[in-house]
Amino acid sequence: MPDPGFGESGTPLTEDDADALLRCICFKTGPPRTIGVELEWLVHEKHVPQLPVPPARLDRAFAELRALPLRSSLTFEPGGQLELSSAPATSLMECLDSTAADLAAVRSALDSSGLTLNGFGHDPWHPPRRLLREPRYDAMEASLDRTGPSGRSMMCSSASVQVCLDAGHEEPGPLGLGRRWRTAHLLGAVLVAAFAHSPLGAGRPTGWKSTRQALWADLDPVRALAPPLDDEPRVAWAHHVLDAPVMCIRAPEGPWVVPERLTFRQWIRSADPRPPTRTDLDYHMTTLFPPVRPRGHLELRMIDAQPGEDGWMVPVAVTAALFDDPEAAETAYRTVKPLAETAGPMPAPNNPLWTNAARHGLADPELHAAAVSCFEASLEALPRMGASAAVMGAVAAFHERRVLPGRCPADDFSLRTKEIPS
Template sequence: MSDTQSDGSAGGCTAHRTAVTEAEVEALVRGICFKTGPPRTVGVEVEWLVHELREPRLPVSPERLRAAYAALRTVPLRSALTVEPGGQLELSSPPAASLMDCVRTVSADLAAVRAVLRRDGLALVGLGADPWHAPRRFLREPRYDAMEAALDRTGPAGRAMMCTSASVQVCLDAGHEEPGPLGVGRRWWLAHTLGAVLVAAFANSPLLDREPTGWRSTRQLLWMEIGAGRAGAPDLDVEPRGAWARHVLDAPVMCVRRDSGPWDVPEGLTFREWTRSGAPPPTREDLDYHITTLFPPVRPRGHLELRMIDAQPGEDGWIVPLAVTTALFDDPEAAETTYRMVKPLAERALGLPAPHNPLWLDAARQGLTDPELHEAAVGCFTAALEALPRLGATPQVVDAVAAYLDRYVRPGRCPADDLLEQPRDADGRAHGKDIHP
């Protein structure tokens, strides 16, 4: 499920409510959010901005988007196709038995989607944040009305996140119970520490309103600004299941759904408080829905959903972060190397959860110009390159990762640096003409 995917049902809001207690919530979260076992499957969720094919700076009218998306719904796809609040398009792959199965499925689906959009003069653009347009909500549904009202309390970042951001989200099995490089505890820790390296290496959103923001990943900045309760990680010094269960209970409730009319948007009510004093009390469906309104950098959904990577340039740019991340987690040798490479970075977290600690802030702001992040990225990408053939990656995928290592990682660059070096208009603003769908 995407960050803002709609759940149109009210989920048992009135009739036949069966309340859940605080203890039941903790037990449910522990059981449903971490499905352990040897890592076997991989998935990816790729989000895209949708723009005019020939001039991406021009806004696309809601009418054209509706017509294009209606046409797309007639296309047979293996991936789930959803639309985000600002009109961004997302493809979510089914769980795949291997990296290459995932790549082949999503590549075929994207080719079909692009063909339909091209007939309408539209294109998919891989950017972490829209550099041209202000937030404009395309979808009008109770969930998004409530989300907008809740996020507006923390400032404008919430609307920008909803309507102008896009990412590559890599989904991996949680891992098995035994300690070691493929164990759930190690993978949980690694996701939150290596995550900063992935932010820096794939940063691709340095502009808003065609102006540099001072951050190579402005998308990551937007997520940080909506607050730790909504977009922060739990404490890493605690066993993962218990830490996440407490985080879910203590996170603010975004909305209370209704069968009809606007949904309630409580202020300052945690799910724990709702179980103790709510009227009506929360149900299992309310709990499931509450979890979908939490947007940490790593979200456990039975598997681990790594959510920190900006959308990437080019038609196939998404394959590199998918391949690198899969190799570093699922190949035991690469996972052990990666653990050693990123362990020194943990000292910079200063006990603060991601993404609100200095390590993640530096990754989003500085990218690979940060010396320690640069050193870790070179080591991790090198380990991924060695592991990919063992995972059955084709020469084309291995070559794409090698090219990214040479073009960006070794020189201490990321795609954001390309955008920052674009020619400027007469008024000094980036014109965006070099951004090709």
């Protein structure tokens, strides 16, 4: 039986249907209770990461990984990046501990193959190389190529730490949806700056502390943008999705259609080459890459992959504290609210605030001051959240070593560039 999303057996959507679905399914409100994380990693040769890994060798290693008994979901990105997506956890430590256990199993299996995971936001050495050949990625590549080379680099050379948090409840206040939505788009720039870790491309400095974020900002005129923050989140997101360009129209056989300048709203109205269905709408949302993507919960997508085996825990702990602890959330909101003046009317990430974060990291004075305040608030909140001594120690060490002196991980990496063969 064909997928109803491919046409005839699916129920065509009206504009009102689509608008109602988007407002309902993208923001599931209630008191924040769960947290999750999606970790993307670059897979490199263990001893000489500058050498490309042959595709056949990656295929063999990935086949072994798929047999591992993991709690997290294991997937692979078009360039061979590995992604672990945790199950929703009811506490910060449950999320960190369960993900760390899965990550240890993956690292051990890769080690036996002479491979390793590296946490860079953008591959420092290798050009984009697409390994997955599927209609989805063929269509994505064709669509993104229309606006330049950044799309291929995003698909094949980038990696991140994505923190997933509940959307919040309906009431106003530090844990309410409206406050959390606005905070995420301002605090996001602070997180970009604090955790920037992608200063290289092809073995040379790119001029950005977060090359990954620069790629996202250059990706597409609409696809990677946030909706306007002045509107109610559900209204703004529904309009944004319907007026965003359709990347591709799926087909049960053969290549997928890659339309040009066709929004989802226009597709509903034209019903050409077939009427879109609920499944098409769900898929369309996966082709939008804003810095904060609502998926029932809020998916914060702006943090570069981090160095070290446990470096990813710091942004997860800090972000969870600043959103889910009421006192820290209030401090974070008051801290980042003035940053809206720097951001101006342009949505993230294509505004001066986010550009400064990606280019300068914590060398930007405004972002540095905000990061210091936010990290201090998170350190006060973590004991209330049940964080372990090890996690609190890691956050404190990051704060002292990097945040206070105004340095991000990219600055430490840049010190080693002369030792790295291109």
